[in-house]
Amino acid sequence: MLKNTLISATKAGAAEIQRFFNNNFKISNKEGVNNLVTEADHASEKAIIEVIKGAFPDHYILSEEAGEIVQDSSYKWIIDPIDGTVNFAHGIPLNCVSIGIEYKGEIVMGAVYNPHMNEFFIAEKGKGATLNDKPIRVSDETQAIKACLVTGFPYTYINLPNGPLEIFGRFIRKGVPVRRLGSAAIDLCWVASGRFDGFYEHKLETWDSAAGYLIVKEAGGRVTDFAGKEFSHYQKQLVATNGKIHDEILDVINERKEL
Numbered sequence: 001m002l003k004n005t006l007i008s009a010t011k012a013g014a015a016e017i018q019r020f021f022n023n024n025f026k027i028s029n030k031e032g033v034n035n036l037v038t039e040a041d042h043a044s045e046k047a048i049i050e051v052i053k054g055a056f057p058d059h060y061i062l063s064e065e066a067g068e069i070v071q072d073s074s075y076k077w078i079i080d081p082i083d084g085t086v087n088f089a090h091g092i093p094l095n096c097v098s099i100g101i102e103y104k105g106e107i108v109m110g111a112v113y114n115p116h117m118n119e120f121f122i123a124e125k126g127k128g129a130t131l132n133d134k135p136i137r138v139s140d141e142t143q144a145i146k147a148c149l150v151t152g153f154p155y156t157y158i159n160l161p162n163g164p165l166e167i168f169g170r171f172i173r174k175g176v177p178v179r180r181l182g183s184a185a186i187d188l189c190w191v192a193s194g195r196f197d198g199f200y201e202h203k204l205e206t207w208d209s210a211a212g213y214l215i216v217k218e219a220g221g222r223v224t225d226f227a228g229k230e231f232s233h234y235q236k237q238l239v240a241t242n243g244k245i246h247d248e249i250l251d252v253i254n255e256r257k258e259l
Contacts, residue, residue, distance in 0.1 A: 009048045009099060010099055017115055041082045041085060042065055045079065074103055075103055093114075094183055095183055100210025109123070114186060124218070129216075137193075148195075149178045149197060150191070150196045152164075152180060156203070162253075167200070170259075185209075188212025189216075191216050199239070203237070206234055222240070
């Protein structure tokens, strides 16, 4: 029932994304630069929460727009109703619903759905990861210099020492392609499916990484913080790779070596 509810909730949110996409909708700005929220974010979130509450009224919910719906439960649903809102607001079809399920502090199930591309990623702890019901695996690339990477740039502290621009420069000056899609959840899923060899970002929120983090791990990848320690979805800094180039990526990020 838990997995079926996750699938239904994810699809319910995605239906709202499709209903509003490239139509007229209200846009407002939260605190900070380019921190948008749209009418569609709220509609997606409402649809998702209604499905979850219908099946599990006593479960804890943490959602980007609604905040915390606190319950005395071992289960917590971590929701991003639209990951990639800036893309969505500009009619760019790289955005998705992302939902992770935490049980006693550990992510045990996650789903990411980009309805524009009809790509539904899902993972369950210990049972692997799939894209549209077909198993996925990370890439086999063994050299960072030959890798295709993806990252994101926060709108704050971008110019700090060893910040996003400096690390980006270390890779691209050596000819390593580094993309920026604008959706961390999609970035993680594309690492899991072998399209990218690695992803790193300085500042993520829990709802950005909760589902995608598990999907990468269940696809055979490795996910850590910038120090190389096991990643928690409550951390800001994340490195996710196929595992084979992970230490080399960490060395570049931490200025221990050049490519």
